[in-house]
Structure formats: structure tokens, C-alpha cells
Amino acid sequence: MKIEPNAECPEPYILPDKVAMLVHETMQEDVGPLVSLFKVLSDPVRIHILRALEVSELCVCVLAEITDYKHSALSYHLKLLKDANMVESKRERNFQTYYLTDFGRSLLHTIERSISDRFQKEL
Known part of the structure; x- marks a missing residue:
């Protein structure tokens, strides 16, 4: 050509x-699934949630207390992360506890490592 x-x-x-x-x-x-994933990752609140869940499994009430985000807003963001297969939940007594899926943990580590590598090269 x-x-x-x-x-x-x-x-x-x-x-x-x-x-x-x-x-x-x-x-x-079709890049729709990739675009959807980037949209989920484009909100700082969701990145904060992922990073918090990297530390420990947490219920929404703990996230709300620690972050000062409203329970309803956190539930919305957690649903988007769950729909993207980055977060999963389980019921423990009266609490819904959220945790990173293997995909969510792997993706977060890959992104963080890539960003870290990029900044190291610029120094």
C-alpha cells in the first residue's frame, strides 16, 4: 500500500x-470490553477502593468510616468494580465483605508496576 x-x-x-x-x-x-475496563479504572474513588482492598478485605461500613465517602456512593463504585470482575463479595454474619479478585489484584499490580517502571526510567 x-x-x-x-x-x-x-x-x-x-x-x-x-x-x-x-x-x-x-x-x-471490538474494543468495548477494554474501553469499559478503562472507564471503571478512570475514577479516583474506585482506585482508592481497589488500593484499600489490596490491604485487606473490608465491608462498606469500614470504607465509609475510613474514607468519609457516603455508603451509597461506595456501594455504587463497588458494584461497578464487581461488574468488571475486579472485586467480589461474601456475606459474613450481618456484613457484606469485599475483596479483590485474582484478576483485580493482578491488574492493579500490573498497572502499578508499569507506572513505577515508567517513572524510574524518567529519573
């Missing part, structure tokens, strides 16, 4: 047909 010169590409740009086809196929893929 040859891209003719224009304002964005001042010289002819040659792209092998196989690469052009793979790029086209990639651009057609």
Missing part, C-alpha cells in the same frame, strides 16, 4: 499489503 504525499505525510509512505490488512483488521476489532 502506498500513501501518497499530503500535508500529514510529505513523502510517499510504503506499507506492505499484509501489514495494511492486519492494521485494518485490528481497527475493526
Whole structure:
């Protein structure tokens, strides 16, 4: 595939047909699940919840007491995290206790490690 010169590409740009086809196929893929995951991760409250659950399993009442977030707001955020398979819950007597799933823990560690590595390289 040859891209003719224009304002964005001042010289002819040659792209092998196989690469052009793979790029086209990639651009057609359904990225909805990935977009949904990034949306869940885009809120600081949810990141704080994930980091707190990294320390220990917690019930909403403890999160509300420690963070000053309203119980209803925390429940909303926990539901989104649960729907994203990052958090799970279990009933313990009168309490609903939340904890990170293996996926949630792995994803959080991967993101934190990547960010840490990036900052180390910039120093």
C-alpha cells in the first residue's frame, strides 16, 4: 500500500499489503470490553477502593468510616468494580465483605508496576 504525499505525510509512505490488512483488521476489532475496563479504572474513588482492598478485605461500613465517602456512593463504585470482575463479595454474619479478585489484584499490580517502571526510567 502506498500513501501518497499530503500535508500529514510529505513523502510517499510504503506499507506492505499484509501489514495494511492486519492494521485494518485490528481497527475493526471490538474494543468495548477494554474501553469499559478503562472507564471503571478512570475514577479516583474506585482506585482508592481497589488500593484499600489490596490491604485487606473490608465491608462498606469500614470504607465509609475510613474514607468519609457516603455508603451509597461506595456501594455504587463497588458494584461497578464487581461488574468488571475486579472485586467480589461474601456475606459474613450481618456484613457484606469485599475483596479483590485474582484478576483485580493482578491488574492493579500490573498497572502499578508499569507506572513505577515508567517513572524510574524518567529519573
